[in-house]
Amino acid sequence: MERYVQTLEYLKTAAKRGSKLGLERITELCRLLGDPQNETKIIHVAGTNGKGSFSAMLSHILRASGYVVGTFSSPALTGVTDSFRINCREISLNVLDWVMCDVIPAAESMDDKPTEFEVLTAAAYELFRRVDCNVAIIECGMGGDTDSTNVVESPLLSVITNVALDHTAFLGETVRDIARHKAGIIKEGRPVLYGGTDLDAFEVITVAAFEKNAPLSVTDHFRTLGTSTGINGTEVEFDGFGKARVPLIGTYQIYNIANVLTAVELLRREGLDIPDEAIRRGLSETKWHGRFELLSSDPVVIFDGAHNPDGIRQAAASICQCFGGGKVALLVGVMADKEYGLYPSILGQYVSRAFTVKPDNPRALESSVLAREFTRAGIEAQSFTDFGEGVRAAYSYAKESGLPLIALGSLYMYSEFCEELGKIGVQ
Incomplete structure (x- = not known):
């Protein structure tokens, strides 16, 4: 060994x-x-x-x-x-x-x-x-x-x-x-x-x-x-x-x-x-991963580790600044001990459709629970038990609708998210 x-x-x-x-x-x-x-x-x-x-x-x-x-x-x-x-x-x-x-x-x-x-x-x-x-x-x-x-x-x-x-x-x-x-x-x-x-x-x-x-x-x-x-x-x-x-x-x-x-x-x-x-x-020359990081340009795919109230508010401000207040496709996965109800309440005005996933972590929140929060706020949401399936669905929706895909939540899902993007040919 x-x-x-x-x-x-x-x-x-x-x-x-x-x-x-x-x-x-x-x-x-x-x-x-x-x-x-x-x-x-x-x-x-x-x-x-x-x-x-x-x-x-x-x-x-x-x-x-x-x-x-x-x-x-x-x-x-x-x-x-x-x-x-x-x-x-x-x-x-x-x-x-x-x-x-x-x-x-x-x-x-x-x-x-x-x-x-x-x-x-x-x-x-x-x-x-x-x-x-x-x-x-x-x-x-x-x-x-x-x-x-x-x-x-x-x-x-x-x-x-x-x-x-x-x-x-x-x-x-x-x-x-x-x-x-x-x-x-x-x-x-x-x-x-x-x-x-x-x-x-x-x-x-x-x-x-x-x-x-x-x-x-x-x-x-x-x-x-x-x-x-x-x-x-x-x-x-x-x-x-x-x-x-x-x-x-x-x-x-x-x-x-x-x-x-x-x-x-x-x-x-x-x-x-x-x-x-x-x-x-x-x-x-500065490079840093996982902080409103541009991973693809066509369609635009961005990952941001916004997982607390201040981070979610900053993500909302960045979405507004970068995309003129327009709609985005949102993929979210978060830990169960976070204030996950803030995602729809703070980001809702920018979200065309939400795709919820469960990061590979014992503390992660079930995707169905997170999806319900968006649904209650009047936002169309789909939950996925398979992380890769959720990424593919969100990416396909963003590409077909011409919207940016914003992936938010736990930094623990960054590596898996990038890996799934690679599988569908996003470099």
């Missing part, structure tokens, strides 16, 4: 341990590895939405500036190695195995065995130490204070992209509750950036920064002087930086770009050399 196969089998075993909040296990695991998280300059990123796009843009900018950049993100969209990137390129299974050969024995020596995400987090920190990354961008998995990524003692910069309602069963029922968890990544004396606009979250983060003597900066979104977004990308003019273009689409990318450019200013103060030309080049 190939060694990387053994690595994948071990991760399946670790996954059965479920998800556990708390830092006890990851702290012990990192200690057994020699605390690699404290040997690389870390940019730690929390937030309800925008973490992935923010990290992708910033990593491309830093690479264009000449740095060796590591990135750790979740969830993995196409396979476990998709969570790990060096200079914006996904690592191979052999590289993952090279790191896991030390991580697995350390994990198995522990009385309280770590979860899959804790193992992957430790592997990321160990990987970035081994390849001598100049800087690494680490995304929180959920929350902040008890997320397993939060073992960094002195980050180069902490970033909270925004705060909105999501994971309420774990993080609390209000924005203030959730903000307290996000603010847990703020460290003593280290700079922090808040990129959101919610005032309740701002108050919580301000107090946390004051208590930690951490310099707090807030993105001034009024510095965005002009914007243009469509299915070919997003252009922004940001005061102090001029115009920039990103291939990523979706109205929310305008906010993400402002956050990234503000972060660049803070990183320059911390001694990083980031030329203006590297900023423009890095943004223009």
Whole structure:
């Protein structure tokens, strides 16, 4: 058996341990590895939405500036190695195995065995130490204070992209509750950036920064002087930086770009050399999957991982912006613990017909339940027990009617959705 196969089998075993909040296990695991998280300059990123796009843009900018950049993100969209990137390129299974050969024995020596995400987090920190990354961008998995990524003692910069309602069963029922968890990544004396606009979250983060003597900066979104977004990308003019273009689409990318450019200013103060030309080049080269991503042009097929209230509202705004408020075909699959009734209530005015599917995940909502929500709202809907059949039906309808196909919901269905598109010849 190939060694990387053994690595994948071990991760399946670790996954059965479920998800556990708390830092006890990851702290012990990192200690057994020699605390690699404290040997690389870390940019730690929390937030309800925008973490992935923010990290992708910033990593491309830093690479264009000449740095060796590591990135750790979740969830993995196409396979476990998709969570790990060096200079914006996904690592191979052999590289993952090279790191896991030390991580697995350390994990198995522990009385309280770590979860899959804790193992992957430790592997990321160990990987970035081994390849001598100049800087690494680490995304929180959920929350902040008890997320397993939060073992960094002195980050180069902490970033909270925004705060909105999501994971309420774990993080609390209000924005203030959730903000307290996000603010847990703020460290003593280290700079922090808040990129959101919610005032309740701002108050919580301000107090946390004051208590930690951490310099707090807030993105001034009024510095965005002009914007243009469509299915070919997003252009922004940001005061102090001029115009920039990103291939990523979706109205929310305008906010993400402002956050990234503000972060660049803070990183320059911390001694990083980031030329203006590297900023423009890095943004223009940015690629990121699953966030209002254009997968086909004829017919237009877009996938967006809108799975919480703020994400669904942003998806609606993007549909309106890109397609002039016209109708679209909608394919949706979501986890049962999400506010799935918001899909028809927020998106209903744009939906010609909805096709509901069940992602391949034990927490997924039955497609028939989701279809009923659309039907109750007066929207024609079809549910499918076979995921591939649902994708084919939605695609055929979009092609025959000349409408864009928008696939929304769980990022866990991204890989399967792309695979089904490939089967019907969409490249």
